[in-house]
Structures are given as C-alpha cells and as structure tokens.
Amino acid sequence: MSSTEPPETRSVAGAQPVEGVGLPVGEGLHTVSLPGLTLAVRSRTEASPGLPPALYVHGLGGSSLNWSALMRELTDRVEGHALDLPGFGHSSPPDDSDYSLSGHARAVVRYLDSSGRGPVHLLGNSLGGAVATRVAAVRPDLVRTLTLVSPALPEIPPQLSALPTALLAVPGAAATFARLTREWTAERRTREVLALCYGDPARVNPDGFAAAVEEYERRLTLPYFWDVMTRSTRGVVDAYTLGGRHSLWRQASRVKAPTLLVYGGRDRLVSFRMARRAAAAFGDSRLLTLPRAGHVAMMEYPEMVARAFRELLDETSTDAGGS
Numbered sequence: 001m002s003s004t005e006p007p008e009t010r011s012v013a014g015a016q017p018v019e020g021v022g023l024p025v026g027e028g029l030h031t032v033s034l035p036g037l038t039l040a041v042r043s044r045t046e047a048s049p050g051l052p053p054a055l056y057v058h059g060l061g062g063s064s065l066n067w068s069a070l071m072r073e074l075t076d077r078v079e080g081h082a083l084d085l086p087g088f089g090h091s092s093p094p095d096d097s098d099y100s101l102s103g104h105a106r107a108v109v110r111y112l113d114s115s116g117r118g119p120v121h122l123l124g125n126s127l128g129g130a131v132a133t134r135v136a137a138v139r140p141d142l143v144r145t146l147t148l149v150s151p152a153l154p155e156i157p158p159q160l161s162a163l164p165t166a167l168l169a170v171p172g173a174a175a176t177f178a179r180l181t182r183e184w185t186a187e188r189r190t191r192e193v194l195a196l197c198y199g200d201p202a203r204v205n206p207d208g209f210a211a212a213v214e215e216y217e218r219r220l221t222l223p224y225f226w227d228v229m230t231r232s233t234r235g236v237v238d239a240y241t242l243g244g245r246h247s248l249w250r251q252a253s254r255v256k257a258p259t260l261l262v263y264g265g266r267d268r269l270v271s272f273r274m275a276r277r278a279a280a281a282f283g284d285s286r287l288l289t290l291p292r293a294g295h296v297a298m299m300e301y302p303e304m305v306a307r308a309f310r311e312l313l314d315e316t317s318t319d320a321g322g323s
Contacts, residue, residue: 016031027044028042029042032111036095037086039084039086040064040084040091041082041084042068042081044079048075048076048079051077053078053120054078054081054121055111055112055123056071056083058084058124060152062128062296063215066082068082069302073302073303074306083108085108086099088232101236105131105138108131108135120144121147122146124148126150127232129152129153130152130236132146133248133251133252136257137251137254138251143255145260147260147309148260151261151270151278153274156240159268159269162269162270169234175226186213193216196295197269197295199266199267199292199300200294203300252282253281260286260308260309260312261279261286262290262298263297266292270295
C-alpha cells in the first residue's frame with residue numbers, strides 16, 4: 001500500500017474511508033468491518049510512525065468527534081484513534097442489537113483484537129469510561145494505561161440533574177420525548193445538550209458549534225437513532241444494578257493499568273463527589289479535578305487533560321524503564 005494512505009487504512013485490514021463527511025483538518029474517518037459489526041474510526045492523518053497507540057471511546061449520545069480536540073493536543077505523543085460505538089456516530093447498528101455495557105465492551109475488544117494494536121492507552125468518557133473500565137478489567141493485556149473522564153460508574157442515587165437522561169431507559173420515554181420535541185431544530189437540540197454537558201457552554205467556539213449542529217442534523221435522519229439511545233441508556237442503568245463480579249466497582253478494583261481519573265466540578269451527569277470513591281477504587285490511580293468543567297472536560301479543557309495525560313505517559317514510561 002502507498003505510504004500516503006491514512007494510518008487506519010494501513011493498519012487495519014479491510015478498512016474503508018467514509019466519503020462525503022466534513023472532518024476537522026488533519027482527521028480521517030474509516031470503517032472497519034468485523035463479523036456482525038461495522039465500526040467507524042476517526043484518526044489523525046499526520047500521526048508520526050512509531051508512536052504508541054491510543055484508543056478513545058465516547059459517551060452516551062456522543063461520537064468520536066467528541067475527542068477531536070484532545071486527539072489534536074496529543075498528536076506528538078500517541079497514534080490516536082477514536083471509535084464510534086455500535087449505532088453511534090458513523091457506526092452501523094450491530095447485527096445482534098446488543099447495546100448493553102458488555103456489548104459495547106465486546107465491540108471495543110473485537111476492534112483491538114482485529115487491529116493488533118494492543119496494548120493501547122485507552123481513554124473513555126461517561127458511558128465510554130464504564131466500557132473502558134470493563135475492558136481493562138477483563139482484558140488487561142489490551143490496556144497499557146487507562147484514562148477516564150467522568151466515567152459512568154454506579155452512583156445510587158444519581159444526582160437529580162441526571163434523572164431526565166436516565167429516564168430514557170423507561171419503555172416509551174424516548175418516543176414520548178421525540179414526539180414532544182419534534183418541532184425542535186437541530187440547533188436548539190445542540191444547545192440543550194451543551195447546556196447539560198458543559199460547565200460553561202460559552203466555551204464552545206462557533207466552528208465547534210456548527211459541527212455539532214451538523215452532526216445532530218445527520219443523526220436525526222437515522223431511523224435507529226432513538227432506539228440506540230434507549231437501549232444504550234438501559235444498558236447503563238442495568239450495569240448500575242449488577243452486583244458480584246460483574247459490578248463495575250468490583251471491576252474497577254481489578255484494573256491493573258495505571259489510571260488517570262478526570263472529574264468536573266460542574267458535571268450535571270456524574271457527581272463530582274464520586275471522584276474520591278473512584279480514586280480509591282482503582283489501585284494505581286491519579287486524580288485531576290477541574291472545578292469549572294462539566295461532563296466533557298476533554299472538550300472544554302483539552303489542554304489541561306492533555307497535560308495530565310502526558311504526565312501519566314512520562315510517569316509510566318519511567319516506571320517501565322524508559323520503554
């Protein structure tokens with residue numbers, strides 16, 4: 001293959017570029033077909049050869065686009081790839097319609113196994129943080145370090161501002177919400193999401209807002225949009241109730257990879273008070289708290305998250321004898 005091809009095409013057999021999609025400068029988007037599963041993967045096209053691989057996993061209702069700012073910040077340190085979970089972004093719904101937390105985790109594992117990239121620096125936000133936790137617990141061979149931004153670990157009871165999102169798991173709730181908001185424009189929907197997820201929505205620049213609106217407009221045309229949201233939300237709620245060895249907190253305690261935890265003081269979906277419990281649960285953890293950040297600190301404060309991630313890389317490279 002030509003050396004000018006994007007890194008995703010070079011390194012994953014059968015990867016195909018996604019055509020006709022507006023992308024930030026320096027990014028490529030490709031699909032990878034696995035049995036019963038087609039995943040879209042966003043990559044930095046100018047990645048330097050020889051860098052360690054990193055995989056980014058987005059949250060509920062998000063997509064790989066959520067990681068663009070952080071990926072750009074870390075281009076010189078890792079070969080970054082951001083996955084669209086099944087049914088989200090540009091990934092198709094899985095053939096088995098499994099949107100449980102374990103189903104999403106299996107998709108990540110299957111991608112990593114097929115790509116041969118492991119172990120990777122694994123980063124996850126919200127739902128993606130819970131998925132990454134499970135992957136790190138059950139497949140430690142695939143995870144070099146773990147970075148979790150506001151991970152959706154069980155919080156009972158959840159803070160009140162998170163309840164409307166959790167209600168999407170109730171049968172019929174999504175259909176009711178879709179009917180009640182059918183006159184909403186993509187711009188209004190985007191503003192509502194930003195108000196929920198950002199500590200300060202004013203930090204979104206005009207280009208970022210326009211890209212988010214365009215993405216929302218596209219999603220609303222997908223016939224499976226609300227079904228994926230409903231089933232994935234139900235998967236998070238179900239995971240909150242699991243006990244024993246499948247408990248996310250139990251799995252967190254099993255993670256061996258050095259872990260960076262990032263929590264925002266203005267997070268309306270994952271309570272800031274969970275930061276200390278998470279830091280105690282993961283055996284080899286370090287904690288970054290950002291008092292003004294909301295639920296997506298890697299989008300609001302990518303420079304600060306990147307700085308902490310670089311410190312994690314430097315620390316673990318030193319511990320590993322400079323490897």
